[in-house]
Amino acid sequence: MDARLYVIPGSHPSYAAALMLEHKGIPFKRTDLMPVVSKGVLRMVGFPGITVPALKIDGDKVQGSRQIARELERLRPEPPLLPADAEKRVAVEAAESFGDEELQQPIRQLLWWGFKQDKEPLRSYSEGAKLGVPIGLAVKTGGPLVALSARFNEASDENAKAAAAKLPALLDRVDAWIEDGTLGGDQLNAADFQIAPSIGLALTLDDLKPMIETRPAGALARRVVPHYPGRMPAVLPAEWLTLRTP
Ligand SMILES: N[C@@H](CCC(=O)N[C@@H](CS)C(=O)NCC(=O)O)C(=O)O
Numbered sequence: 412m413d414a415r416l417y418v419i420p421g422s423h424p425s426y427a428a429a430l431m432l433e434h435k436g437i438p439f440k441r442t443d444l445m446p447v448v449s450k451g452v453l454r455m456v457g458f459p460g461i462t463v464p465a466l467k468i469d470g471d472k473v474q475g476s477r478q479i480a481r482e483l484e485r486l487r488p489e490p491p492l493l494p495a496d497a498e499k500r501v502a503v504e505a506a507e508s509f510g511d512e513e514l515q516q517p518i519r520q521l522l523w524w525g526f527k528q529d530k531e532p533l534r535s536y537s538e539g540a541k542l543g544v545p546i547g548l549a550v551k552t553g554g555p556l557v558a559l560s561a562r563f564n565e566a567s568d569e570n571a572k573a574a575a576a577k578l579p580a581l582l583d584r585v586d587a588w589i590e591d592g593t594l595g596g597d598q599l600n601a602a603d604f605q606i607a608p609s610i611g612l613a614l615t616l617d618d619l620k621p622m623i624e625t626r627p628a629g630a631l632a633r634r635v636v637p638h639y640p641g642r643m644p645a646v647l648p649a650e651w652l653t654l655r656t657p
Contacts, residue, residue: 412486414439417453417465419446421522421536421641423515424476426608428464430635431480434604435487437468443540445549446560477511480601492601502593503602510605514581516564517574518613521647523561524571525616528646530557536615536641575647576654578619582628585610589627599635607635615641618652 414432416439418425432439444452450461458465458472465474466482473482484492494500526533534550542549560566585606588594594603610632613619623629632639 412437412469414466414468415442416440417442417444417449417456417458417463417467419444419449419463420538420540420542421612422463423518423608423612424511424605425464426611426636426639427476427604428466428479430604430608431483431492431601432466434490434492434599435483437483437487439466443537443542445542445544445556447556447563475511476605477507477601480507480604484601490598492604494600499593502588502591503600506588506593506602507605509584510602510609514585514606514609517577517581518609519564520566520570520574521578521616521619522612522643523557523564523566524568524574525643525646526557527561527566529644530554532641532643533557538640571647572651572654573656575651576656578613579622579655580657582610582623582626585628585631586626589631595627595631595634603631603635607632608639611636611639612641615639616643616647617645618643618647622652 414437416428416432418429418441420443444463449463453461453465458474460474462474464476464479465472466479468482468486473479480492493503530550530553533553534546537546585594594606610623610628614623614629614632
């Protein structure tokens with residue numbers, strides 16, 4: 412199979428797509444894109460949407476982490492990403508949707524809010540990436556890019572504060588799925604590959620690490636993404652971290 416995955420370094424759904432390609436044993440080439448610039452490049456190479464992960468596979472174009480999961484399952488059914496048992500499959504699909512629709516965004520917003528305070532940590536998230544420009548230069552000139560990405564991801568003070576408040580309840584749901592066996596089983600599934608990178612990314616934020624690392628969710632991330640690149644030193648207002656939305 413001829414596969415090329417378009418990613419933004421540090422992007423959690425991009426990480427999910429890469430893990431699923433590896434799970435299927437499909438070799439692939441990777442194109443690293445800078446945020447914002449990514450949108451134009453994706454359009455230029457013929458994708459209809461403007462977000463990563465985006466996968467070209469045997470001439471077809473698939474965009475979105477869940478769509479990529481389905482396409483990989485169709486192209487190469489073994490080893491599976493979804494359980495054969497109907498009831499288990501429904502549970503895995505529910506957890507996977509939650510990962511995509513509810514968990515990704517607050518973590519993304521906290522990260523971009525952090526870059527607005529200090530763009531230097533951007534460098535650590537680009538470890539090993541080939542961006543076409545020296546990473547030092549990308550970081551030095553990255554102010555407008557951070558501002559645009561923060562706006563694109565709606566990482567306002569208000570939304571970042573709400574994201575921090577929401578996180579404990581989101582982690583509780585992940586822990587409950589680990590407890591009931593939907594996540595973290597012997598065979599990793601599409602929901603594990605969707606959710607673990609989000610938790611892995613959250614663990615790179617020094618502010619969030621203490622509330623995650625001792626949880627089952629933290630152990631799942633350590634198992635599935637033991638070397639998530641990047642580190643964001645503490646930047647969040649302390650009072651945000653004590654808020655809790657049920
Ligand atoms: N829920 C979508 C999220 C896609 C998404 O928002 N990707 C981000 C990176 S994590 C992106 O491409 N952002 C463009 C940018 O920041 O310029 C998925 O799982 O594929």
